[in-house]
Amino acid sequence: MTKFSDVPAAGITIRESADDGSDFTNPDADYRRLFLGEDGALHLKDSAGTVTDVSAAFVGASYATAVGQSIANNAAAAIVDFGTSVYDTDSAVTTGASWKFTAPSTGYYMVNVHVSFAATTTWAAGERGWLQLLADGSVVNYLDRKDNFSNANEEMHLQGSAVVYLVATHYIDVRLVQNSGGALALSAYAENNWIQVTKVG
DSSP, X not given: OOOGGGOOOSOOOOOBOSSSSTTSXXXXXTOOEEEEOTTSOEEEEOTXXXXXXXXXXXXXXXXXXXSOOEEOTTOSOEEOOXXXXXXXXXXXXXXXXXXXXXXXXXXXXXXXXXXXXXXXXXXXXXXXXXXXXXXXXXXXXXXXXXXXXXOSSXXXXXXXXXXXXXXXXXXXXXXXXXXXXXXXXXXXXXXXXXXXXXEOO
8 A cells, every 4th residue: 555655745735625524425444534624724534424633733722810700609610701812823712701712623622720819818617619620511620629728818729730622612611619608809810810721632
């Protein structure tokens, strides 16, 4: 069988597909079909019809917030609104009360998050802060939790990382829970409240 490495050509020309490759027949088992999608990225289609973006281009987003979002006491987990863009290669983030990162292509995404509550003396024994990562509305990872935090005038910092597999158009968000006895604001510093999402495979 002839391999690309056996062909002494200067390069290979690939024509752009009219869509996402759904018009291509699936290759035989153990084979992959390489094509250029209408999005300008290279894709592989396997025998099951699964299409994967194999472009070398960096895909990711970084957002932060310094507005001091209020997190209600002992309530349902609140979505953190990282409202300020640092970069967003594919305009993948929707900001606001329903903040989310929507995967521009299928693959594995590394998520790094850090949040901080403003300094308070209200923490008491048995109370906690909790940081969650959700995909399509369901918890996939508990990133961090602190219990029995000091009631000195301190900031509680919560942070974590995870790799999550996302199909294109599926999304993630980050949520907070706290039961200090009253609403707590996030600290008003963007360097304390940020998220970075990077496609890694």
